[in-house]
Amino acid sequence: MSQQLRTRPPEAAPCATRADRNWVRHALRLLDAEAGRSGWTPLLPFRVRGLEGVDLYLKDESLHPTGSLKHRLARSLFVQALCNGDIGPRTTIIEASSGSTAVSEAYFAQILGLPFVAVLPRATSYEKIALIERHGGRVEMVDDPTHVVRTAERLAEGSEGFFMDQFTFASQATNWRDDNIASEMFSQMSREPHPVPEWVVVGAGTGGTSTCIARYARHKGIGSRVAVVDPDGSAFYEGWRRKDMTFTTSTPSRIEGIGRTRVEPSFVPNLVDEVIPVPDGASIATMRWASDLLGRRVGPSTGTNIWGALRIAQRMRASRREGSVATVICDSGERYASTYYDDAWVAARGIDPTPWNDLLSQYQSTGLPRAD
Numbered sequence: 001m002s003q004q005l006r007t008r009p010p011e012a013a014p015c016a017t018r019a020d021r022n023w024v025r026h027a028l029r030l031l032d033a034e035a036g037r038s039g040w041t042p043l044l045p046f047r048v049r050g051l052e053g054v055d056l057y058l059k060d061e062s063l064h065p066t067g068s069l070k071h072r073l074a075r076s077l078f079v080q081a082l083c084n085g086d087i088g089p090r091t092t093i094i095e096a097s098s099g100s101t102a103v104s105e106a107y108f109a110q111i112l113g114l115p116f117v118a119v120l121p122r123a124t125s126y127e128k129i130a131l132i133e134r135h136g137g138r139v140e141m142v143d144d145p146t147h148v149v150r151t152a153e154r155l156a157e158g159s160e161g162f163f164m165d166q167f168t169f170a171s172q173a174t175n176w177r178d179d180n181i182a183s184e185m186f187s188q189m190s191r192e193p194h195p196v197p198e199w200v201v202v203g204a205g206t207g208g209t210s211t212c213i214a215r216y217a218r219h220k221g222i223g224s225r226v227a228v229v230d231p232d233g234s235a236f237y238e239g240w241r242r243k244d245m246t247f248t249t250s251t252p253s254r255i256e257g258i259g260r261t262r263v264e265p266s267f268v269p270n271l272v273d274e275v276i277p278v279p280d281g282a283s284i285a286t287m288r289w290a291s292d293l294l295g296r297r298v299g300p301s302t303g304t305n306i307w308g309a310l311r312i313a314q315r316m317r318a319s320r321r322e323g324s325v326a327t328v329i330c331d332s333g334e335r336y337a338s339t340y341y342d343d344a345w346v347a348a349r350g351i352d353p354t355p356w357n358d359l360l361s362q363y364q365s366t367g368l369p370r371a372d
Contacts, residue, residue, distance in 0.1 A: 170208025207267025297333025
C-alpha cells in the first residue's frame with residue numbers, strides 16, 4: 001500500500017495530544033524493556049560428517065519469546081510506527097502474514113494493550129492461528145494467498161486501524177547498523193575456527209533479513225557473501241536472475257514464511273550474491289533430516305535454508321576450500337505438526353520429499369552429491 005493510503009493528509013492530521021505523546025514514550029519504554037529481556041539467540045554448530053573442512057552454523061531464532069525470526073522484525077515495525085506517529089493508544093494493528101510475523105505482532109500489540117488483526121492465507125497451520133489468538137489477536141482468513149495484502153489494506157481503510165505492511169517496510173524498519181541478527185551472528189562467529197563465514201544463507205519472505213545482513217557486512221567491512229534460497233513458485237529467484245524487480249508468478253509458495261508471488265520492496269538485489277532455487281521436496285526432506293540430527297523439530301523454511309547451505313558447503317569442499325557457512329533456524333517445527341510433518345497433508349499438495357532423502361544421506365556420509 002502506498003504511504004498516501006496509509007496516513008492521513010497532512011492538512012487533516014490532528015495534533016497529537018500530550019497524553020498521546022506520553023503514551024508513545026511509555027510504549028517505547030515497554031518495547032525497549034522487552035528487547036532487554038529477550039537477549040541474544042544461540043549460534044549452534046551443525047556437524048555434517050561428509051563435509052569435513054566446512055563448518056556449518058545455525059543461528060537459532062526459534063528461541064525468541066514468540067518463537068521465530070520474525071520477533072525482531074515485529075518489534076522494529078512497532079518502534080518505527082510509534083516514532084512515525086502512526087500508532088496511538090486506540091489504534092488497531094493490522095498485518096498481512098503467512099503466520100509467524102502475525103504471531104510476533106500479536107505479542108507486541110498485547111504488550112502495548114492494542115487490538116490486533118492478522119490476515120492469513122487459509123492454508124496457514126492451525127498451530128500458528130492458535131498462537132495469534134493466545135496473544136489476543138483476531139484472525140481473518142483469505143482463500144487466495146495473493147490477496148492477503150489487499151484485504152489488510154481494506155480493513156485498515158475501513159477502520160481506525162493501521163496496516164503495518166511488513167512486505168514494504170521490513171528493510172526500512174530494521175536497524176541494520178547495530179543490535180540486529182547480523183551483529184549477533186558475526187560477533188558469535190568471531191570465536192570460531194573460521195570466524196568470517198564465506199557465506200550467510202537466508203530465505204526471503206519480505207527480503208528484510210538478507211538486506212539487513214548484507215548491509216551490516218558492508219558497513220563493518222566483513223567479506224561474507226549472502227545467498228538467498230527461494231522455494232518453488234516464488235518470484236525472487238527469477239526476478240534476481242532476470243534483473244527484473246517487477247517479475248511476478250501466478251503460483252504462491254508452498255513453504256510457509258518464505259517465497260512471494262512478487263519481488264517485495266525490502267528485497268535489494270544488488271546486495272545479494274546468489275539466489276538458489278530450492279524444490280519444495282528438498283525443503284521438506286531437509287527439514288525432517290535436520291530435525292533428526294538436532295533432536296528437535298524445525299520448520300520448513302529452515303529446511304530450505306539448510307539445503308542451500310549444504311549446496312554451498314559441498315561446492316566449497318569440491319574446490320578444496322575450507323571455511324564456514326552460517327544460516328538460520330527460522331522457527332520451531334511444532335508449528336507444523338499438522339501440516340509439513342504430516343505425510344498425508346504433504347502428499348495432498350503434490351509434494352514428494354523422498355527423492356531428496358538419498359542425497360541428504362550422502363551429504364552425511366561422503367559429501368558427494370554434485371553441486372549445480
